[in-house]
Amino acid sequence: xxxxxxxxxxxxxxxxxWMPFTANRQFKAAPRLLASASGMFYRTDDGREVLDGTSGxxxxxxxxxxxxxxxxxxxxxxxxxxxxxxxMGHPIVFDFATALAKIAPAGLDRIFFTNSGSESVDTALKxxxxxxxxxxxxxxxxxxxxxxxxxxxxxxxxxxGGLVNNRRTFVTLxxxxxxxxxxxxxxxxxxxxxxHGADRADDLEQIIALHGxxxxxxxxxxxxxxxxxVLPPPVGYLERLRAICDxxxxxxxxxxxxxxxxxxxxxxxxxxxxxxxxxxxxxxAITNGVLPMGAVFAxxxxxxxxxxxxxxxxxxxxxxxxxxxxxxxxxAGLATLEIYRREGLLSRVGDLAxxxxxxxxxxxxxxxVTDIRNIGLMAGIDLAPRPGAPGARGYEVLLGMxxxxxxxxxxxxxxxxxxxxxVSVDEIGRIVETLRKVISNLT
Ligand code: PXG
Ligand code: PLP
Numbered sequence: 001x002x003x004x005x006x007x008x009x010x011x012x013x014x015x016x017x018w019m020p021f022t023a024n025r026q027f028k029a030a031p032r033l034l035a036s037a038s039g040m041f042y043r044t045d046d047g048r049e050v051l052d053g054t055s056g057x058x059x060x061x062x063x064x065x066x067x068x069x070x071x072x073x074x075x076x077x078x079x080x081x082x083x084x085x086x087x088m089g090h091p092i093v094f095d096f097a098t099a100l101a102k103i104a105p106a107g108l109d110r111i112f113f114t115n116s117g118s119e120s121v122d123t124a125l126k127x128x129x130x131x132x133x134x135x136x137x138x139x140x141x142x143x144x145x146x147x148x149x150x151x152x153x154x155x156x157x158x159x160x161g162g163l164v165n166n167r168r169t170f171v172t173l174x175x176x177x178x179x180x181x182x183x184x185x186x187x188x189x190x191x192x193x194x195x196h197g198a199d200r201a202d203d204l205e206q207i208i209a210l211h212g213x214x215x216x217x218x219x220x221x222x223x224x225x226x227x228x229x230v231l232p233p234p235v236g237y238l239e240r241l242r243a244i245c246d247x248x249x250x251x252x253x254x255x256x257x258x259x260x261x262x263x264x265x266x267x268x269x270x271x272x273x274x275x276x277x278x279x280x281x282x283x284x285a286i287t288n289g290v291l292p293m294g295a296v297f298a299x300x301x302x303x304x305x306x307x308x309x310x311x312x313x314x315x316x317x318x319x320x321x322x323x324x325x326x327x328x329x330x331x332a333g334l335a336t337l338e339i340y341r342r343e344g345l346l347s348r349v350g351d352l353a354x355x356x357x358x359x360x361x362x363x364x365x366x367x368x369v370t371d372i373r374n375i376g377l378m379a380g381i382d383l384a385p386r387p388g389a390p391g392a393r394g395y396e397v398l399l400g401m402x403x404x405x406x407x408x409x410x411x412x413x414x415x416x417x418x419x420x421x422x423v424s425v426d427e428i429g430r431i432v433e434t435l436r437k438v439i440s441n442l443t
Contacts, residue, residue, distance in 0.1 A: 011045065032402060037064035040420060040427055042407060051406045053431045055420045058226060058258045059289030062339045063422040069290055069335040076331030085113075085325045093325035096333050100286075100295060103337070103346070105270040108280055110303035112296040113325040117257035117283035118152025120294035121220070124279045125156040126319050128218035128251045131302045134309035137214065137249075143173065144207055144219040144250075148180040150227035151220060151255055151281075160220050163228065176211070178203035178219075182231050188371045189364055190232075191357055197234030201241045204250075213248035218279070223269035226258035229414035230373050230380030238275040251278040251302065257294070261285035262340060262421050264376030265349030272376070278302055288336040293329040345421045349377045355425050359432045360417065366439045368393060377421060383413040383439070393442050400438035406431055 014028045033045040040063055042050040055061055076092065083090040093113065101109035112127070114120045125143055132140035145151065145160030152161075159172035162180065179200050187194035204219060223238060225231035245252040254277040259269035262285070266272040270280060279302060283294030307316045323329070340346050349356075353376060360379040361372055371382040383393045394410035401408050408431075409416040417431060 034407075039063045039065065040423060049405055050402065051419075051427060051430060053401075053406050053417050053419050054409045055285075055418050056289050057284070057409070058263075058418050059284035061261055061263070061285040061421045062288045062336060062343070062345055063420040066288060066290075066335075066339060068339060069288060069332050072331040072335035073291070073328055076328050080327050083327060084322075086320060090325075090327055092327050092330040092334070096325070096330040099334060099337050100297070103267045104297050105268055105276050105280070107276065107299050108270070108297040110298040110300060112298065113321075113329075114283070114294035114296065115292045115321055115323050115326070115329075116152065116294050117255075117281065118154045118157050119321060120257065120281035120283050120296050121151040121160075121255060122154040122156040123296045123319060124220070124253050124255075124281050125160070125218065127279060127296065127298060127302060127306065127317070128253065130306050130317055130319075131251065132217055134305045139215055140217040140249075141174065142211055142216045143175045144178065144204065144216060145175055146178050146180055146221050146225075148182065148225055148228035148231065149177075149220070149222060149255075150225070151222075152257070176207045178207065180225070180228070180231065181234055181237060182228075183234075184371060187234070189361065190373060191361065192375050193232050194234045194373075198236035198240050200234070201237050201244060204241060204244045208244075208248055208250075213250065216248070216250050218251040218253050219245055220253040220255055222255045222257075223259050223273055223275075224264070224375055224378065226378070226416070226418075227411065229382065229411060230375070230378045230416055232373060232375040233273070238273050242275050242277075253277055253279045253281065255281045257281055257283045258378075258418075259376075262346035262349060263378060263418065265347055265353060267346050286336070287329055287332040288339070290336075291326075291329040291332045292323075293326070293333060343422070348421050352377060352423070352425070352428070356428055359428050362432060363436055363439070366436050368439060368442055377418060377423070379417045381415040381417070381435070383415070383442070385413045386443070396442060397435070397438055400441065401434060404434050404438065406434045408435070 034042040035045040036043045040052055097111040100111050114123050129141055143160050145162055147162040149162040151157035158166050159175040162177050181197045181200050183197050186196040256268050260282040264272040270276055278299045280297040287293045310316050357374050360374050368383045370384050373380045386392050391412045394413040397415055398410040
């Protein structure tokens with residue numbers, strides 16, 4: 001068989017799988033399959049190496065094919081493959097919660113397990129309502145999100161989310177949104193946190209004035225907006241949100257599904273920015289992305305208000321998933337935390353951040369580039385849309401990069417970069433130089 005015939009023979013039937021967040025017809029006409037992975041690299045079904053510039057989907061922070069995780073998963077499967085956590089327990093879920101509590105921001109050490117970021121968000125929103133109700137303020141049900149926010153795809157998450165395509169088809173819960181912080185006029189090409197825009201946190205005061213604080217349960221934001229194209233918070237912004245929430249008895253939720261587990265060079269963005277929320281949602285890198293899992297980190301105050309309320313013997317929080325604290329996911333998570341600890345990965349970005357910043361901002365003079373933003377080991381690069389064809393340049397960059405052996409993420413005309421935390425300076429150079437070539441070839 002020649003190469004083309006071989007590929008065809010190895011290509012699976014594509015019809016049955018309805019692909020998520022994908023142009024299904026376009027993809028199936030020209031499929032792109034990643035067949036295996038090791039370290040910093042994927043390998044395609046036709047045998048080409050692809051440098052992972054995105055940690056999968058922001059999740060494989062320790063790199064691919066980690067043998068210690070595979071061994072731990074195998075061992076757990078043969079020890080206890082599944083057991084419920086409703087009115088029952090198993091040892092490893094308590095061990096994993098304890099291990100997470102040790103790396104958590106001070107005070108956020110009560111851990112509720114979920115299976116994804118979307119579930120973590122819905123769980124946190126429900127915790128916020130339950131907290132207020134337990135304190136006799138059950139009328140606090142309104143949620144506040146932010147424009148351009150991404151909080152997953154559950155009905156709770158899309159209600160507080162701020163991306164129109166994820167919302168327009170569906171009904172949403174009562175929620176208001178403060179403005180996003182992307183300010184091209186004042187902050188274009190900012191390095192790290194932009195200087196201008198802390199005042200946009202004051203939008204929350206306006207919403208409070210409109211509805212009354214006593215109707216509002218929580219404010220949720222990503223400390224750094226990820227999906228919208230990497231938008232670091234302006235200097236002083238998160239502090240201001242925290243102060244306004246405190247003044248009005250509103251809970252603050254940080255959605256750390258992307259920023260958690262070392263992406264900014266600290267355990268969580270909460271540590272990095274020195275602003276502590278009441279609830280913190282996580283997923284993705286909690287198991288290095290290898291098994292689905294998420295967790296909500298709750299403050300003692302939130303946990304205790306709910307768990308101490310109600311009579312003895314009554315279930316305090318009517319919420320949970322069949323797979324909350326799945327033993328095999330816990331095993332993967334514990335092995336992941338051990339790798340992070342042993343290899344210093346949760347703080348490694350601190351050493352790399354300057355090289356990263358210099359490298360990505362080196363693209364400022366490439367054609368079509370209108371803005372570059374970076375923080376930790378994340379970057380967003382905006383391209384001017386081709387007139388009449390928004391998103392075309394972004395998609396062509398994705399394809400062109402893949403052709404040249406690098407995986408990046410494109411949403412619209414924004415390119416997002418977030419390589420595994422094990423990336424080398426040479427590999428950073430390769431990602432950026434390849435990007436320069438591909439962008440330079442765009443029409
Ligand atoms: N919150 C945040 C901040 C996220 O980034 C979720 C919640 C939802 O997590 P799950 O596990 O339900 O997908 C996310 C997920 C992208 C991209 O390309 C980002 C996510 C997922 C898929 C693609 O930006 N983030
Ligand atoms: N639908 C049905 C019919 C169920 O029985 C259950 C769980 O028992 C669910 C949905 C929820 O599934 P999960 O707990 O995996 O979220």
